[in-house]
Amino acid sequence: MHRARASRPARSLSVHLMPGLIAAGVCACIAGVALMALLLAGTQGTRQGSIGQAGADWAALARIVRFTVIQAILSGLLAMGLAVGFGRALARRRFVGRRVVLALLPLPMITPLIVGGLGILSVYGQQGWLAGYLARALGEDVVFNIYGWPGILLAHGFFNTAFLTRLVVQAYGAVRPQTWAIARQLGIEGWQRFYRIEWPLIRTAVFSGGLLVVGLCLTSFVLILMFGGGPGKTTLEVAIYQSLRIDFAPARAGWLALLQLALCAVFVVLFLGLGGAIQEDAGNTAAQPFGLADGGLLGDGVWLVLGGWFALAPLLAVALSAAAAPWAWMIADPIFYQALLTSLAIGIAAGLCGLLIGGSLVWSACGDPRWGRFFDGVGTLWLVMPPLALSAGLFLALRAVGISPIGGGPAWGVAAVIGVNGLMAVPFVIRILRPPAGRIAKRYTPLTLSVGLRGWRRLWRVEAPLLRRPAALALALGIVFSLGDLGVMTLFGSPRLQTLPLYLYQLMAGYRIDQAMAVAGFLLLLSLAVFAAVFALIAGRYPRDGGAGYG
Amino acid sequence: MRIFSIFFALWFVLTLSPRAVLATPGVLTIYAGSYFASQWGPGPQIKAAFETQCDCTVEIIAAEGGLARLQLEGEASPADVIMNIPIHQITQAKASGLLKAHELMIGNLALPIDWRDRVFVPWDWSYLAFVYDRTVIENPPTSLRSLIEDDHEFSFVFPDPNFSTTGMDLLAWIQAVYPGDQATRAWQQLRPKVRTVTKGWSEAYGMFTNGEVPMVVSYSTSPAYHLIADESDRYAAAAFSEGHYVTLEVAARTTQSDDPALAHDFLAFILTPAFQEIIPTANWSYPVIDVPLPAAFDQLIAPTRSLYVPPDQLAREKQAWLMRWRQAMD
Numbered sequence: 001m002h003r004a005r006a007s008r009p010a011r012s013l014s015v016h017l018m019p020g021l022i023a024a025g026v027c028a029c030i031a032g033v034a035l036m037a038l039l040l041a042g043t044q045g046t047r048q049g050s051i052g053q054a055g056a057d058w059a060a061l062a063r064i065v066r067f068t069v070i071q072a073i074l075s076g077l078l079a080m081g082l083a084v085g086f087g088r089a090l091a092r093r094r095f096v097g098r099r100v101v102l103a104l105l106p107l108p109m110i111t112p113l114i115v116g117g118l119g120i121l122s123v124y125g126q127q128g129w130l131a132g133y134l135a136r137a138l139g140e141d142v143v144f145n146i147y148g149w150p151g152i153l154l155a156h157g158f159f160n161t162a163f164l165t166r167l168v169v170q171a172y173g174a175v176r177p178q179t180w181a182i183a184r185q186l187g188i189e190g191w192q193r194f195y196r197i198e199w200p201l202i203r204t205a206v207f208s209g210g211l212l213v214v215g216l217c218l219t220s221f222v223l224i225l226m227f228g229g230g231p232g233k234t235t236l237e238v239a240i241y242q243s244l245r246i247d248f249a250p251a252r253a254g255w256l257a258l259l260q261l262a263l264c265a266v267f268v269v270l271f272l273g274l275g276g277a278i279q280e281d282a283g284n285t286a287a288q289p290f291g292l293a294d295g296g297l298l299g300d301g302v303w304l305v306l307g308g309w310f311a312l313a314p315l316l317a318v319a320l321s322a323a324a325a326p327w328a329w330m331i332a333d334p335i336f337y338q339a340l341l342t343s344l345a346i347g348i349a350a351g352l353c354g355l356l357i358g359g360s361l362v363w364s365a366c367g368d369p370r371w372g373r374f375f376d377g378v379g380t381l382w383l384v385m386p387p388l389a390l391s392a393g394l395f396l397a398l399r400a401v402g403i404s405p406i407g408g409g410p411a412w413g414v415a416a417v418i419g420v421n422g423l424m425a426v427p428f429v430i431r432i433l434r435p436p437a438g439r440i441a442k443r444y445t446p447l448t449l450s451v452g453l454r455g456w457r458r459l460w461r462v463e464a465p466l467l468r469r470p471a472a473l474a475l476a477l478g479i480v481f482s483l484g485d486l487g488v489m490t491l492f493g494s495p496r497l498q499t500l501p502l503y504l505y506q507l508m509a510g511y512r513i514d515q516a517m518a519v520a521g522f523l524l525l526l527s528l529a530v531f532a533a534v535f536a537l538i539a540g541r542y543p544r545d546g547g548a549g550y551g
Numbered sequence: 552m553r554i555f556s557i558f559f560a561l562w563f564v565l566t567l568s569p570r571a572v573l574a575t576p577g578v579l580t581i582y583a584g585s586y587f588a589s590q591w592g593p594g595p596q597i598k599a600a601f602e603t604q605c606d607c608t609v610e611i612i613a614a615e616g617g618l619a620r621l622q623l624e625g626e627a628s629p630a631d632v633i634m635n636i637p638i639h640q641i642t643q644a645k646a647s648g649l650l651k652a653h654e655l656m657i658g659n660l661a662l663p664i665d666w667r668d669r670v671f672v673p674w675d676w677s678y679l680a681f682v683y684d685r686t687v688i689e690n691p692p693t694s695l696r697s698l699i700e701d702d703h704e705f706s707f708v709f710p711d712p713n714f715s716t717t718g719m720d721l722l723a724w725i726q727a728v729y730p731g732d733q734a735t736r737a738w739q740q741l742r743p744k745v746r747t748v749t750k751g752w753s754e755a756y757g758m759f760t761n762g763e764v765p766m767v768v769s770y771s772t773s774p775a776y777h778l779i780a781d782e783s784d785r786y787a788a789a790a791f792s793e794g795h796y797v798t799l800e801v802a803a804r805t806t807q808s809d810d811p812a813l814a815h816d817f818l819a820f821i822l823t824p825a826f827q828e829i830i831p832t833a834n835w836s837y838p839v840i841d842v843p844l845p846a847a848f849d850q851l852i853a854p855t856r857s858l859y860v861p862p863d864q865l866a867r868e869k870q871a872w873l874m875r876w877r878q879a880m881d
Binding site: 114117118121122125126127128147151221222225226227228229230231232238241242244245246248250333335392395396399502503505506507508509510511512513516 | 584585586588589590591592613616618619622623624625627711713714742745746747748749750752753754756757758760761762763764773776777780835876877880881
């Protein structure tokens with residue numbers, strides 16, 4: 001009876017599609033309502049709601065778009081190139097400290113921008129390590145100017161390469177050992193082996209992760225200002241920020257946000273075409289001896305040093321200045337604990353929210369491969385939804401239906417912060433969950449159908465135990481993203497909402513840079529602790545081998 | 552672990568439980584910059600000082616965005632007083648109808664300029680200044696003209712005028728010394744000495760104290776922090792002969808405030824010693840009335856000339872200035 005019902009395609013289709021459709025619907029509704037609210041609010045602003053005011057504005061806008069796109073592509077290419085070399089070397093070699101390096105890889109992406117920026121300057125700046133070393137080596141003062149394109153690429157490279165590297169290591173970890181044995185038997189070696197065998201296997205990870213990097217860089221602006229060296233380098237996000245904060249022209253912000261989404265959609269299509277469509281893992285993901293480590297020791301060494309330096313040196317600089325900073329005051333400050341608890345509570349809620357929405361999209365994408373790209377696309381677009389525009393739009397929408405996000409107490413503010421932070425984590429969640437979930441779906445769907453295991457019961461019995469580790473990673477990332485986020489907080493701020501990044505920025509704003517660095521160091525340690533705790537609670541243990549530890 | 556999760560759940564529920572902020576009698580809600588509202592800023596002391604005399608509760612909210620935040624919230628805003636609308640936006644703010652006249656008699660202020668405004672009450676001020684690291688720069692320029700027109704080995708950073716009031720004030724300062732189109736040439740000459748333009752004051756000042764640049768655009772009172780808190784005279788402001796631009800911060804009460812009388816009382820309180828004595832060592836700027844200053848303030852530069860562009864002119868011309876700045880710096 002069960003068996004007969006379970007195999008009816010119509011019923012199983014809805015079970016597969018419903019969660020994803022609901023999640024996509026929620027995403028579309030939130031984005032749509034926020035954008036509509038912005039566009040309709042145009043008449044209240046001091047300016048009318050068109051993108052460009054006059055011909056000059058259109059020309060300026062075209063320039064901004066061109067710069068935004070070019071820097072995003074260059075940053076994406078740089079991160080992808082470095083991540084392939086660094087990730088490959090990390091996957092091939094076993095060395096002391098490899099676990100530490102793998103554990104540190106998610107950190108750069110969640111470092112507060114101002115802290116990471118100062119870390120980058122400690123390494124590459126005028127008075128940085130590199131300049132100091134060169135000055136000593138050459139015996140004369142070296143004028144070191146990274147501002148402009150080098151600075152922008154260095155900064156984006158630092159913030160994004162490490163995460164992408166982790167995806168590449170994961171992709172290598174999922175390759176069957178036989179593949180390497182066969183390659184060796186066939187005498188395929190060196191560049192040939194990389195091009196013919198490895199590249200097709202890691203291409204998905206590189207391009208789907210690369211899409212994330214491009215999306216993040218499309219919306220970058222604090223770093224671009226800091227490292228751009230002058231006002232010539234502005235992105236669309238700057239224009240969105242200006243139209244909301246300076247001119248208060250919500251409609252203009254709405255149109256610019258739409259333009260940004262459209263740009264991202266172009267990249268989504270482009271990268272899907274290049275092989276970035278998220279696919280299921282090909283093989284076994286248990287930690288396996290890597291059968292590829294023959295030869296190329298020198299090359300791997302160079303990549304490890306280069307990649308490690310690039311992705312982790314600024315982090316080390318932050319850690320060093322944090323270690324040298326005063327700590328005792330922080331431990332004695334009750335407001336610090338309040339900020340810590342609020343940040344953790346919001347982070348955990350946002351992480352769960354992201355996991356729920358992303359998980360629903362993944363469930364449906366795997367359940368019905370024809371819709372796979374649609375669900376992946378919906379999840380990915382969140383990457384470039386400008387948080388300020390999103391929250392301002394939601395704010396206006398809530399106001400329009402008579403709910404005051406402020407007057408109703410902090411509840412609405414907290415809910416908005418959690419929701420927005422959760423949604424921002426969705427693109428990462430789907431990239432982490434989708435490959436192993438796809439593999440499981442492929443392998444177990446016929447079996448589960450034949451025993452009538454569907455819906456919640458299937459999720460609990462099949463997916464839950466097998467996806468514990470990737471789910472833990474996705475949740476941990478969602479939590480730490482939210483921990484490091486300041487953007488949304490500032491719009492919904494209330495006296496009760498003191499978070500760690502806000503605490504840090506308040507210290508910065510009051511000349512207390514040393515103390516701010518101590519808080520930054522604590523934030524990084526806290527992020528590592530969140531990873532350890534989430535893995536201990538959900539995955540059973542911290543991934544002993546971070547490389548293959550996703551599945 | 553379980554105990555922790557229960558604790559978090561409880562905390563979370565408590566944070567979520569609705570509290571009516573709006574229309575609560577006896578609550579004065581103040582929007583301010585996030586530093587002002589923080590425990591290191593003047594906010595907590597000012598809250599305590601006003602609560603001893605008002606029979607009310609003061610809520611200071613870190614509301615970044617100032618005027619935009621108020622415009623976004625409209626009628627629904629719980630704010631009674633707003634303290635973070637920059638001078639270059641006050642004309643726009645008055646036109647929005649969101650603010651109400653203060654109805655105070657403002658006499659003898661200790662300001663280097665003459666302040667007359669029906670709506671806004673100044674609560675602190677300082678001079679804009681180029682702050683430098685004395686261990687790197689031994690002979691700082693003695694005039695803005697020298698800084699701009701002469702060759703120098705050092706470079707400096709400043710915050711983007713699109714995002715930061717400090718940056719906008721620098722624009723106004725340069726316009727005051729190089730009127731009209733002359734500013735284009737000034738910016739072009741300044742360009743090689745500009746290391747970068749950051750989003751906010753914090754990034755710029757962080758780059759300065761981290762040693763990336765030996766000079767930053769900040770305030771003449773910034774060195775007071777280092778003199779008092781760090782006991783260090785490493786950082787000083789360069790005194791410029793043309794005079795320094797006067798930067799001030801102002802407060803106003805809102806139209807939709809449910810207790811305009813209380814808001815009025817707070818604006819009056821701003822001009823009393825109880826408020827102003829907190830300013831020097833909590834906000835690191837000058838009070839707007841004569842109150843005793845810490846000894847370290849004697850070591851700060853004392854410009855003999857003040858430059859200032861009135862808010863209406865600022866509002867009229869800032870777009871043109873920004874355009875000129877962007878083109879010259881590009």
